[in-house]
Amino acid sequence: MNALKKETEKIIIEAAKEVFVEKGLQGARMQEIADRAGINKALLHYYFRSKDKLFDAIFEDIMSEMFVVVAKNIRSDMSLPDLLEVFVKFYNDFFQKNPFYPQFIFHEIWQNPDRLSEIMKSQQIAPAEIVEKIQQKVPAIGNSGLTAQHMIANVLGMTLFPHIARPLFQRVFFNNDDGEYARFLNERTDFLKAFMSVMVQGATTLNDAGEPDEDF
Amino acid sequence: MNALKKETEKIIIEAAKEVFVEKGLQGARMQEIADRAGINKALLHYYFRSKDKLFDAIFEDIMSEMFVVVAKNIRSDMSLPDLLEVFVKFYNDFFQKNPFYPQFIFHEIWQNPDRLSEIMKSQQIAPAEIVEKIQQKVPAIGNSGLTAQHMIANVLGMTLFPHIARPLFQRVFFNNDDGEYARFLNERTDFLKAFMSVMVQGATTLNDAGEPDEDF
DNA sequence: TATTTTTTTAACCATTTGGTTAATTACTTT
DNA sequence: AAAGTAATTAACCAAATGGTTAAAAAAATA
Structure with a gap:
């Protein structure tokens, strides 16, 4: 039937x-x-x-694909660097398979930010919980001014940006060669792992060089 | 007349x-x-x-606004961290004044990557020169596997991503408060300065924890 | 198998949209 | 001031586009 x-x-x-x-x-x-x-x-x-309804259907689908890793792992007892590594590896794979996704998602979010509120609700993940879990894993976080939010921005920025900027970067720095660029992307997940350990350590140290509040 | x-x-x-x-x-x-x-x-x-011609005109305009800082400073004798700081500060200001720009630019590049080639030519900046200048400033760069390209991706990623992801981040982590988010963005330029010194140093050290080539 | 329901299609429709044209207004030139 | 040129507009047009409809095909039900 x-x-x-x-x-x-x-x-x-x-x-x-x-x-x-x-x-x-x-x-x-x-x-x-x-x-x-x-x-x-x-x-x-x-x-x-309608076109809009069809779009809503696929957009929610895609956002689910995006958030499911976070939902599935945020409650595990992994260390923060290990947890971040899981995310970094997932998104690096995921966006190599779906190169248009990151650009598409942010474009549509900018076009209609309100749609986001609806979608967050239907997702199995509350934003507050993410910050909470990070603080739970590393209670001293933010002591140096490097808050959980900054950490997320750093990790996501370094991970996603090369995907978002791919057509620019690949042309400008890699002769527009797909293979070269894939290698570049995969290299990054490796040293990002090291970076995250350092970052998490740095975030728990009081008033080191990373102190950001000097201007305020 | x-x-x-x-x-x-x-x-x-x-x-x-x-x-x-x-x-x-x-x-x-x-x-x-x-x-x-x-x-x-x-x-x-x-x-x-035509619409396309009008678009081309404004797009080239905007790309000029974007690249002019690079063109104006890449040939100066500043240290690499100082130079990167200039870029970071500029883009942070520029995208707070023009919040749609980063998203818009990457969207249109993805929609029509070929347009980029045309525009690069008309710009006063050759991509090869950027990498070259960085290597000139820090000859030992890449010794640890952290190439100039990775450095650029790191700095741009950490700088631009919070602007690209603004409607998401601001809602999810900052109660959708403009002022709070502006403060967040400005904090970042300060600790990015510290980060860049560390990164440039790390990039000149042989086979440290950041060694990315282990898989290849 | 006959009938009812669901799925699929071809042909249409109304609106939107980029683009044109012919006339009007404003400005220069002499 | 008259004539000529350039800028501006209102009205129009053709193509594209999201959406509808009525009929046909397929599947389910009786």
């Missing part, structure tokens, strides 16, 4: 993901999604009513 | 920048640009022929 129905629905979602992720909500065309799914355009509306 | 002409042209460019930067090439509407400029839509075509 709905074995086929579920099947088409999946086909549509996959095609829609491809097109939306590549072109963005505004740039995507319903006709192109239908073509890539190999179905009639009217079916898109039959299953998802 | 063309004092007025130059004036309208500027008004158009400013309005176009606003709209394109907020909505992207696909999301922007010529009518909205005209409205914000307070002129008739036909004037846009009178001055710039």
